[in-house]
Amino acid sequence: MDVFQAFKEEKQKSHKVDAFYTPSKPVSSPSNLRGRDEEIQKILGALTTPGRHCMIYGDRGIGKSSLALSTLEGGRKHQILPEHVFQYRCIKNTTFKDIIEKAALFIDEAYRHNKTETTKKFGARARFLDIFSLEGTREEKITIEKEELTANKAATVLHHLDSVMLIDEFDVVRDDVKHEVAEFVKQLSDASSPFKVLIVGIGSDGAALIAGHQSVIRCMHEIKLPRVEDKYLSEIIESGEAGLGLTFEPAIKNSIIEISSGFPYFTHLLCKESAEEAIRKSADVIDKVIFEQALIVAVKNTEGQLKRCYDLAVTSSRTDMYPKILLSAAKFNNEQFSVKSWIEQIFDDHGLTLTYGSMNNYTGKLIKAERGEILQLVRRGVYKITDPRMPSYILMCHNAVP
Ligand SMILES: Nc1ncnc2c1ncn2[C@@H]1O[C@H](COP(=O)(O)OP(=O)(O)O)[C@@H](O)[C@H]1O
Ligand SMILES: [Mg+2]
Structure with a gap:
């Protein structure tokens, strides 16, 4: 077989590996999410209860984003949650405006297309939407931008919208932004709005994640995400075994689970490197020799x-x-x-x-x-x-x- 053909075949096989073992991206489909049924129920419960919102917190790499994304995906598919979901991943300099931008643009778009139901719902075009829209002169926009974009104004405009807004990596934003989001959620809650907020971030307690805003803590269902149990880590390994036609020797499976200690990230990483190594060696069974090689690569490829x-x-x-x-x-x-x-x-x-x-x-x-x-x-x-x-x-x- 020539080198090109061999390369192509190996590449195709390792693409298949990426379908089962994904150390560098969150799981976004509920069928690949293991051991989180209880949490999914709680999130769905909160997001379908008037006045309730939800917050997921826990260690880095424990599976927070995966849980949030998969729940929204499944909830939408089963028509438990609204069709429209807005997602925002925060960075250090994120502003309140950045967070609500997608939802505001969505309303703005609907309004501008003069959809009758939206027009009826939102009445006169809210002035703050002009900040987000592409219309208007530069001077006009600057003047509007100088006006404060408060949580109150945002809630007034967005509270009719039947949607969920996911705010991920919330731990990194400044306290004043957290304050504004907390106020926004509280306003939505007071109005029993169908617009729901799901906050996700690293933290050892929920209050810290929302910078101690007591009033909003009362309307937030808090979910502290525990480690994934070993039997579910096994399922991650096994899904790839079945899908890729590979077998991990029992001792190797145990090592992977032991090293992972509840962090699915390591299970995915070790399985991916093992599977790729096996494919390179044209082996069907992942034994000690293959696993040792995979470990060396895994250490190199760790976050x-x-x-x-x-x-x-x-x-x-x-x-x-x-x-x-x-x-x-x-x-x-x-x-x-x-x-x-x-x-x-x-x-x-x-x-x-x-x-x-x-x-x-x-x-x-x-x-x-x-x-x-x-x-x-x-x-x-x-x-x-x-x-x-x-x-x-x-x-x-x-x-x-x-
Ligand atoms: N319940 C789960 N079942 C299977 N894999 C998971 C699960 N939760 C997370 N993962 C995997 O673990 C890794 C880290 O997950 P992620 O959601 O990005 O964590 P976090 O957002 O907490 O940092 C990813 O590779 C993801 O595919
Ligand atoms: Mg994450």
């Missing part, structure tokens, strides 16, 4: 921030102690641990006896920014790995050592 943080923590030191003690720290998963139990774990893992003095030296460095702040001091003598995904990454690095 940047995790990798940078770990590299900062372990490199530029003259000792090889850091990877060792971090591996032992990773064994506690995301639980906090005392230095005493850490010393014991290090002994179990590596047969090394470390003193409190030397541990002090290491922890002093590992909580610093120069070392990626890989550790956090919880209280005196008690630490925690900062990024909840880090234990998985550490286990992966450790297993990837040839």
Whole structure:
């Protein structure tokens, strides 16, 4: 077979891999979403109850965007949720105007096309819609833009609309924008509006995500997203086995699940690299040899921030102690641990006896920014790995050592 043909065939096969294992994009179809039935029900419940809105929060990579997108997709398909869904992914400089822009443009468009029902609903064209429309002179628009675009005005115009607005990565926006969104949601809620808001972001509690706005917390159904249970991680592996005609040896499956520790991101990543490696080798079974190769690639392809943080923590030191003690720290998963139990774990893992003095030296460095702040001091003598995904990454690095 010539090189072009071989390349083409391999490419086609790896395209197929991307249909089952998607480490770098959220799941958007409910049929690929595993183990979230309870959460889906709660979201649908909130979004179909007058005055209620919804908020999903949890760790990075736990599956928040996937849950939101799949629920909206399924809800729409089954006509439980409205046809129109607006999505916005926030960045640091996002303004309130950016967030509501799509919905405003939608109304504006409908109004300009003079659809009778819309005209009836919205009455005279709301002045603030001119900010979003392409009509009007530059001067006119500048004057309008100087007027404040408040939550109140936005709610007045949008509250007739039967839609859901998904605001993802809400944790990164400025507090004043959070305040405005909170006020907007409250106004919608007070008006029992069919316009629903689904807020998604990283956080350990819902109040923090919405910057402590008590009034809106009352009308928000909060969902703290837990890790995905092992049996559902198995299902992720198995869906690809069936679809790609591959088999993961049971021991490899267990390793993937153990490394993932509830984060579907790692399951997808490890399965993708394993499947691609198997395809390259024309193998049907993913065994230890293929998996070890896949691990090396997976470590290279891990999301940047995790990798940078770990590299900062372990490199530029003259000792090889850091990877060792971090591996032992990773064994506690995301639980906090005392230095005493850490010393014991290090002994179990590596047969090394470390003193409190030397541990002090290491922890002093590992909580610093120069070392990626890989550790956090919880209280005196008690630490925690900062990024909840880090234990998985550490286990992966450790297993990837040839
Ligand atoms: N319930 C799930 N079932 C299967 N795969 C999932 C599930 N939730 C998330 N994933 C996968 O995990 C990874 C991270 O999901 P994502 O929704 O982007 O997380 P977050 O938004 O919390 O950072 C993606 O690769 C996605 O495909
Ligand atoms: Mg996300």
